[in-house]
Amino acid sequence: MTLQVISVAEIRGLLAQLMEQGRVVAPHKRPGDRQWAFEDLTDPADAVLQYTTTIIPAKKYAFPPKETLLRYELGQAPSVTAVVDSEPLVLFGVHTCDLYGLTALDTAFADHFADANYLEKRAKMRIIGIECVPDEWCFCASMGTATIDSGYELFLTPLPDEEHYIVEVGSDAGDEMLKGIASREATAGEVSYLKTHLNRKITQERHLDSDYTALPLLFTGFAESPVWEKWAEKCYGCGTCNLTCPTCFCWDVLDEMGLALTTGERRREWDGCMLEGFARVATGENFRENRTERLRHRFFRKYAYLFTRYGKPYCCGCGRCVRQCLVKIDPVGVINELIAAHGKGGALIG
Amino acid sequence: MKPTVAVFSFTGCEGCSLAILECENELLDVLNLVQLVRWREAMTETAQEFDIALVDGSISTHHDVKKVKQIRELCKLLVPIGACAHNAGLNALKNRYGMGQVKETVYGDAGAQFDTIPACPVSAVVPIDFALPGCPIDRGEFVRTVRDLCLGKTPRLPTYPICVECKKKENVCVFFQGKFCMGPVTRAGCGAICPTYGDGCEGCRGFVDDPNQNAHKETLAEYGLTAREVMQHFDMFNSYDDRLP
Ligand code: SF4
Ligand code: SF4
Ligand code: SF4
Ligand code: SF4
Ligand code: SF4
Ligand code: SF4
Numbered sequence: 001m002t003l004q005v006i007s008v009a010e011i012r013g014l015l016a017q018l019m020e021q022g023r024v025v026a027p028h029k030r031p032g033d034r035q036w037a038f039e040d041l042t043d044p045a046d047a048v049l050q051y052t053t054t055i056i057p058a059k060k061y062a063f064p065p066k067e068t069l070l071r072y073e074l075g076q077a078p079s080v081t082a083v084v085d086s087e088p089l090v091l092f093g094v095h096t097c098d099l100y101g102l103t104a105l106d107t108a109f110a111d112h113f114a115d116a117n118y119l120e121k122r123a124k125m126r127i128i129g130i131e132c133v134p135d136e137w138c139f140c141a142s143m144g145t146a147t148i149d150s151g152y153e154l155f156l157t158p159l160p161d162e163e164h165y166i167v168e169v170g171s172d173a174g175d176e177m178l179k180g181i182a183s184r185e186a187t188a189g190e191v192s193y194l195k196t197h198l199n200r201k202i203t204q205e206r207h208l209d210s211d212y213t214a215l216p217l218l219f220t221g222f223a224e225s226p227v228w229e230k231w232a233e234k235c236y237g238c239g240t241c242n243l244t245c246p247t248c249f250c251w252d253v254l255d256e257m258g259l260a261l262t263t264g265e266r267r268r269e270w271d272g273c274m275l276e277g278f279a280r281v282a283t284g285e286n287f288r289e290n291r292t293e294r295l296r297h298r299f300f301r302k303y304a305y306l307f308t309r310y311g312k313p314y315c316c317g318c319g320r321c322v323r324q325c326l327v328k329i330d331p332v333g334v335i336n337e338l339i340a341a342h343g344k345g346g347a348l349i350g
Numbered sequence: 351m352k353p354t355v356a357v358f359s360f361t362g363c364e365g366c367s368l369a370i371l372e373c374e375n376e377l378l379d380v381l382n383l384v385q386l387v388r389w390r391e392a393m394t395e396t397a398q399e400f401d402i403a404l405v406d407g408s409i410s411t412h413h414d415v416k417k418v419k420q421i422r423e424l425c426k427l428l429v430p431i432g433a434c435a436h437n438a439g440l441n442a443l444k445n446r447y448g449m450g451q452v453k454e455t456v457y458g459d460a461g462a463q464f465d466t467i468p469a470c471p472v473s474a475v476v477p478i479d480f481a482l483p484g485c486p487i488d489r490g491e492f493v494r495t496v497r498d499l500c501l502g503k504t505p506r507l508p509t510y511p512i513c514v515e516c517k518k519k520e521n522v523c524v525f526f527q528g529k530f531c532m533g534p535v536t537r538a539g540c541g542a543i544c545p546t547y548g549d550g551c552e553g554c555r556g557f558v559d560d561p562n563q564n565a566h567k568e569t570l571a572e573y574g575l576t577a578r579e580v581m582q583h584f585d586m587f588n589s590y591d592d593r594l595p
Contacts, residue, residue: 032522056520065518234565236534238513259379259497270518276560277509291562324517326525326534326569 003186003194004167004178008049011156011165014181015044018090025061026092027051034135038091047092050158052135053318057098057246058091059105062121063270065243069117069253071265083265086120095132097318099152100145101246102127107310108249117268126173129155130165131197134204137319139332142208145316146201153177157194166194209336210344212303212313219304222338223296231334232292234327235274241321241329242272247302247314250278273298299334353500356388356400358421360407360414361441361469365486366432367391367406376493383500402427402499408434408441410469422476427499430472431492433485433587437556440485441469442590471590480505485554485587488540508538511558512551516542524550525573532583534569535561554587 006014018024019041026047028039036051038058072080094102102122109118129152132138140146153174156165166186169175186194210218222228242248252271257264271278274294279287288294306314315331322330357367368391373380387397403425409418422428433439444452445468453461472478482488482495491507498505508514512533516523524531524545532553533545544551557563563584570580 030522032526035522035526037520055522056517060520234562234568236511236513236562236565237560238511238534240513240517243514243517256494257497257501259376259383259493261383261497261501272514275510275514276558280509291560324523326523327565 003191004169004183005159005164005186005190006156006167006181006183007164008162010181010183011049012044012047014177015041015047015092017180018092018177019044022088022090024090024092027054030055038093041092049093049130049156050133050162051093052133052138053095053097053320053323055320055324056244057101057318057320058094058127059101059246059249061089061091061125062102062118063105063109063249063251065270067117067268069266069268071263073263075262082116084116084120086124088124088126089121090126090128092128093130094127094152095130095318096148097132097138097140097143097145097316098246099127099129099148100140100143100316101318103151104247104310104312104314104316105249107312108306111310126177127152128177129170131155131157131201134201135319135323136206137323137330138204138317139206139208139319140317141202141204142206142332143212143313143315143317146204147198157197159190159193166190206319206332208332209339214344215303215313215335216307218339218344219300221342223300225338225342227334227338227341228296228299229292231329231337232290232295235291235295235329236327237274237276237291237294238326239272239275240324240326241298242274243270244320244324246316246318246320248272273301295329299331302331303335352383352385353401354387354397354399355384355402355404355496356397356421356425357386357391357404358388358406358417359390360405360418360435360472361410362407362432362434362439364391364406366434366482366484367404369432369486369489370404370492373489373493376489380493380496383496398424400425402429405430405472406432406435408438408469409472409475410441410467411465412467413465415467415475418472418475427479428472428476429480429482429495429499430478431482431487433483433554433556434469435472436481436483437588438469438471438474438590439554439587443585444469445589469590483507483537483555484540491539509559510538511561512536512538512540512542512545512555514538515540516545519546521545524548525569530570530573530575530583532566532586535563535566552586553583557588557591 024041025038026041027036029048030037036054038054068083070080070082109115152170155168158165250271251268253268255266302315322328359367387400403421430436434441449466453464495505515538529550531550533551535557536551536553537555537558567580
């Protein structure tokens with residue numbers, strides 16, 4: 001299909017139309033310097049079109065911070081009921097980095113054991129992507145996520161007047177959404193603007209000193225580096241970097257028995273490998289007791305272990321981890337320092 | 351038979367034992383699990399036998415020391431509740447001064463007749479079985495703890511800091527709103543209630559097991575606090591803690 005152009009007013013109209021059909025969530029401004037969050041849309045005018053990243057990524061709609069997995073009843077006839085909550089949802093205003101983040105989670109939650117709680121919620125999502133406003137922490141270009149050509153119904157890119165957006169349609173559902181919305185074909189000038197705009201985004205200032213595809217091999221030379229300790233010295237082990245990351249998917253499972261001791265539920269809650277208790281096992285042993293080990297583990301997960309396992313990195317370069325980190329532990333800074341200290345050769349395996 | 355419970359108060363505002371009364375929705379369920387036999391906030395009985403002793407307040411007089419030792423003898427499980435009992439909380443601020451000076455400041459000439467010693471947590475005087483932190487205690491945490499003790503399970507406290515609960519709620523970090531917070535070094539469990547309402551955490555639940563205090567002093571200074579103000583943030587609820595310089 002040829003590229004279409006719609007106005008901001010039409011975008012708001014589209015949102016109003018979608019809100020009539022069901023639940024729509026969109027970025028909203030929060031108090032404080034450059035803070036946004038996905039929230040339920042109650043007025044189409046509240047949806048923020050231009051922003052950098054939300055505090056928590058869109059993953060919270062498929063993998064909520066707290067979720068009931070099953071409910072049980074004790075007594076004469078004990079019973080267990082699995083709980084899977086899901087509902088149709090339109091996610092408006094998702095950036096390319098976050099679209100990639102969702103595809104990374106899709107892979108992980110479908111692997112080995114299909115996670116119904118995640119996959120059912122995800123299957124009922126329709127997504128309208130939007131081009132972002134990069135800041136000094138973004139490095140999506142280094143992770144290959146500055147552009148993406150699937151995972152959305154519609155994708156919107158602002159034209160220089162910021163009153164009109166180019167619309168790319170990514171699915172039949174996207175076509176369906178546009179029905180009844182006034183749009184016109186993009187001009188040749190507008191199409192070429194789209195290309196130059198994307199080029200600007202992919203030459204962003206913060207970047208890795210290596211091609212991301214080389215990271216798993218490079219990391220084989222980083223295991224014993226003193227660089228980890230240096231950065232970990234100022235780390236709190238607060239897990240903010242895990243919880244705000246679009247590609248982190250760890251959770252803890254707890255049973256919560258009701259006070260009457262007759263019913264209860266099993267829940268999962270977000271967990272993170274930077275937290276002290278993460279690698280503690282039932283005997284009390286903790287496999288990664290200190291913050292240096294945990295920081296190193298987190299980086300190896302993102303740029304080596306999961307990369308090797310799934311053939312793609314578990315970092316989308318969104319920069320949330322460092323943006324929200326009070327002591328500014330920055331993936332680009334850490335990785336470039338490792339490269340500077342240990343070279344690009346990687347260690348010989350075996 | 352239901353375990354019997356007694357509640358005692360030492361030096362503090364008794365807010366923590368009051369918080370038990372405020373567990374309105376769960377109170378009846380709790381009373382199905384345990385039998386209350388002594389509690390001056392709520393009843394006139396003064397039982398001398400009980401399985402579980404809940405204690406709020408710091409130990410700060412010779413009389414307190416004697417009494418808490420007796421309680422320890424009489425109960426099977428001793429559970430301090432609230433910051434005052436858990437880590438001496440605000441009360442420990444007086445320990446910075448000589449006891450003579452403290453008495454004079456508060457009571458003037460009449461001070462001499464008061465019995466006061468440096469404030470300390472219950473655990474500094476007698477062995478304890480578990481402690482609930484917070485000023486005041488978190489009601490949900492309290493009822494879960496009672497349930498777990500009745501089931502013979504070790505109750506659990508989060509080992510992670512407030513920031514975890516804060517992020518799960520997607521709060522804007524108060525540091526990004528020009529305020530200060532002890533959340534990164536403070537034990538979670540209150541649901542990050544202060545940052546959720548836009549205030550910095552004061553650290554009332556005490557430190558996590560392995561707080562990065564140096565990092566936090568630097569952070570507070572970087573966001574604009576003077577060295578003295580940094581120490582005030584650390585001292586407010588945690589001055590008893592001997593990890594402080
Ligand atoms: S890197 Fe930053 S956000 Fe992550 S655990 Fe350490 S201090 Fe917290
Ligand atoms: S590691 Fe950091 S930059 Fe990478 S995806 Fe996670 S939050 Fe974003
Ligand atoms: S990481 Fe890239 S896609 Fe994501 S907000 Fe930043 S610039 Fe945009
Ligand atoms: S911890 Fe706080 S609420 Fe509880 S008794 Fe002490 S001062 Fe009162
Ligand atoms: S407001 Fe406090 S608890 Fe919340 S993230 Fe910031 S430092 Fe942590
Ligand atoms: S946020 Fe901090 S000060 Fe507030 S209740 Fe929780 S631990 Fe206490």
